[in-house]
Amino acid sequence: MRKIHVFPEVKQLSVYLKELIKSKTDNVPDDKHLSVALSGGSTPKKVFNHISIGENEDLNWEKIRLFWVDERCVPPDDDDSNFKMTRNNLLVNVNIPAENVHRIHGENDPEGEAGRYSKILKENVEPVNGLPGFDIVVLGLGEDGHTASIFPGNESLFYSVKYYEAVTHPQTGQHRITMTGPLINNAEVVIFIVTGRSKAAIVSQILDVSNTTESPASLVKPVKGDLIWLLDVEAAGLLKDVLH
Numbered sequence: 188m189r190k191i192h193v194f195p196e197v198k199q200l201s202v203y204l205k206e207l208i209k210s211k212t213d214n215v216p217d218d219k220h221l222s223v224a225l226s227g228g229s230t231p232k233k234v235f236n237h238i239s240i241g242e243n244e245d246l247n248w249e250k251i252r253l254f255w256v257d258e259r260c261v262p263p264d265d266d267d268s269n270f271k272m273t274r275n276n277l278l279v280n281v282n283i284p285a286e287n288v289h290r291i292h293g294e295n296d297p298e299g300e301a302g303r304y305s306k307i308l309k310e311n312v313e314p315v316n317g318l319p320g321f322d323i324v325v326l327g328l329g330e331d332g333h334t335a336s337i338f339p340g341n342e343s344l345f346y347s348v349k350y351y352e353a354v355t356h357p358q359t360g361q362h363r364i365t366m367t368g369p370l371i372n373n374a375e376v377v378i379f380i381v382t383g384r385s386k387a388a389i390v391s392q393i394l395d396v397s398n399t400t401e402s403p404a405s406l407v408k409p410v411k412g413d414l415i416w417l418l419d420v421e422a423a424g425l426l427k428d429v430l431h
Contacts, residue, residue: 191394191416193423197230201237202416204244204325204380207415211322211376212250220252220287221322222312224366224374226335227257227269228327230382232276239280248283252311256324256371257336258291260300260353260362267361268293297353297362299303304364305350316410317343319350321374323364332389333404336365343404344368368406375412379404382419390418391425 194200212221225231259267263274270290278288289307292300312319326334337344338357345368354363371377381390393405394416407414 188416191418191423191426193418193420195413195420197233197419198237199378200380200382200419201234204234204378204417205238207376207378208251208323209246212247215250220250220311221314222252222254222320224254224256224321224324225269225273226255226325226327227259227272230327230380232272233327234380235273235277239277246281248281249287251283252287252289253283254289254308254312254321255291256326257291257363257365260293260297263290263292263296265293291351291364292345293364297364299365301349301351301353308350308370315375316373318370318373322376324371324374324377326371326377326379326404326407328379328386328389328393328404330385330389332393332400332404334379334404334407335371336363337403339402341408342401342403342406345403359429371407372409373412374409376415376416377407377409377412378417380417381406381422384421384424386422389425390416390422391427395427 215221255269258269261267263270291304308319312321314320328334331339336354340357342356344352347367348373349367350370351364352367354365356363391401
């Protein structure tokens with residue numbers, strides 16, 4: 188089921204996401220954890236900051252296990268690191284046990300790390316439909332329609348039989364590691380968080396019913412879970428008949 192929510196500002200969007208995570212966490216059995224995969228980018232950075240600043244004791248971080256959708260192949264203290272961004276804007280402000288944080292080791296050999304991280308998922312994420320089944324996968328959206336680190340022209344990666352793949356950014360040549368489509372679409376809840384006027388065109392292309400353009404992000408269609416789009420008014424500015 189696809190749901191679209193539009194918020195006046197990032198702060199309200201962040202509150203909604205936090206409450207969604209809290210509602211899921213509150214229903215996790217005592218012997219289980221909520222598995223959440225995070226993305227990098229400027230919008231998640233703002234959202235993580237809003238979620239973590241101020242009162243956060245109402246979120247039981249001990250019940251949450253964090254993973255990453257993708258990572259640039261850089262050390263964890265590099266400014267390009269998705270882990271560093273999350274650490275500086277979320278992790279430093281919340282009481283999450285270190286053993287609950289499973290980062291992608293971007294400093295390692297990309298192919299080897301993709302394999303290692305896939306094993307981490309097998310050991311820490313409950314299987315659903317024969318694959319690791321995340322409770323929540325949080326995605327960003329590029330102006331070119333990419334999501335995770337699956338870019339236009341590399342859509343075949345979305346159908347990979349591997350959980351994670353080593354990839355190369357088509358413009359910059361930067362090496363990355365990314366979650367693949369089957370894992371994304373196997374999640375219970377997949378959430379796109381998108382803000383800003385610069386994203387309005389691609390949001391409209393993906394969400395408007397008349398659209399026939401395919402981009403990596405348009406391939407996100409959870410098999411049995413929910414697909415939730417959290418937008419600010421600027422990102423939703425060109426939407427027509429899809430809001431309700």
